[in-house]
Structures are given as structure tokens and as C-alpha cells.
Amino acid sequence: MEFSLWLVPARGSPADKALRTTMEKIAEIYTTPAFPPHVTLVGGVEGNAQDIKAKTIAIVKRLTPYEIQFGIIGSETDYYRKLFLSVAQSQQVMKANAIAQEMLGVRQGPYLPHCSLAYGDLVPSEITEIKDEYIPEGLASKAGFTASGIQLWNTSEAVKDWRPVAWFAFGET
Numbered sequence: 001m002e003f004s005l006w007l008v009p010a011r012g013s014p015a016d017k018a019l020r021t022t023m024e025k026i027a028e029i030y031t032t033p034a035f036p037p038h039v040t041l042v043g044g045v046e047g048n049a050q051d052i053k054a055k056t057i058a059i060v061k062r063l064t065p066y067e068i069q070f071g072i073i074g075s076e077t078d079y080y081r082k083l084f085l086s087v088a089q090s091q092q093v094m095k096a097n098a099i100a101q102e103m104l105g106v107r108q109g110p111y112l113p114h115c116s117l118a119y120g121d122l123v124p125s126e127i128t129e130i131k132d133e134y135i136p137e138g139l140a141s142k143a144g145f146t147a148s149g150i151q152l153w154n155t156s157e158a159v160k161d162w163r164p165v166a167w168f169a170f171g172e173t
Helices: 014-030 049-061 091-104 124-133
Strands: 002-007 039-046 066-068 070-074 083-087 114-118 145-147 149-154 163-169
Touching (some): 002 049, 002 091, 039 114, 049 091, 049 149, 049 163
Antiparallel strands (some): 002 039, 066 145, 083 114, 149 163
16 A cells, blocks of 8 residues: 655644635636645655554654745646645755655655645646636745644545545654
């Protein structure tokens, strides 16, 4: 099975509401996959649920809450980075990823933290239209949040079938 470790804004928080509203509108209008707001700490980790849960517990024991601050709106050709908010690469953000990769025994290359706003096969004209029409001004400054734990997701299947497995607060023993 494949798992991903996510940092998520608190459900119902201003960041969650701002991101979720924007992402749901884009998914509805452009028929792209719907998914919850998150910043992937480490993705695509192969293993069994029990082992990944144990490793995630070891990771959260080594982390304390830290701020996620968003920057520019970006777009890449990659399906999962079609449209995103970049995340400031603070010392805490980069350290959390390094700890997670170490504890999970994976090497995924340079960490480019981001919060995807849309997945899919959008063409450049649609990206421009979304940026101009559907992303509220100031979204990046409104949507920052405090990362206070890790949400573990089973991401083995298609996006519509992704499922949360567990939530672990930073500093949990």
C-alpha cells in the first residue's frame, strides 16, 4: 500500500475555509479531482499500515508545531502540481521533511513544499482563467496555518478513493 503524510489546517479554521472553498469551486467548474487542503510532508511511501503508523508516531515525537506560510501561486505540468500555493521553505518546514524521510527510510530528493489547489490535466489557458477568476486576492496571506500534527493518508488508489488513516499530534508519546 502507498501512504502520504500530510500537514493540514484545523478543520473549520479560516485557512481551511479559504482553501477548501477555493479548491471545491475549481474542482466543480473544471471537473478536476476533489481533495482536502494539505501540504504533503512525504508522499508515496510504500509499506503496511501498521509499520507506517509506528514510524509516523516516531516522527511526531520529534516535532513541535510550526507555521506554514504560503507564497506565490504556481503551476507545473505534473498532474499533482497543476496549480498550487508555494510554501515558504523555513528551517522548521525543511527539518520536518528531513526527519520524516529519515524515519521512513526514504530519499525523495529536494523537498518543494506546496499546497495544491487543483490536480488534473488543465491547459495553460484554464490555469490563467482560474488564477484570474477563482483564486481570491490575498489567499496566500489568509490561508497560512500552524502545523500541529500529521494526518496519515492511504493514497494507494485514485484521488477519489484516498482515505485518512490516522491523525498524530506533534509531541505525542
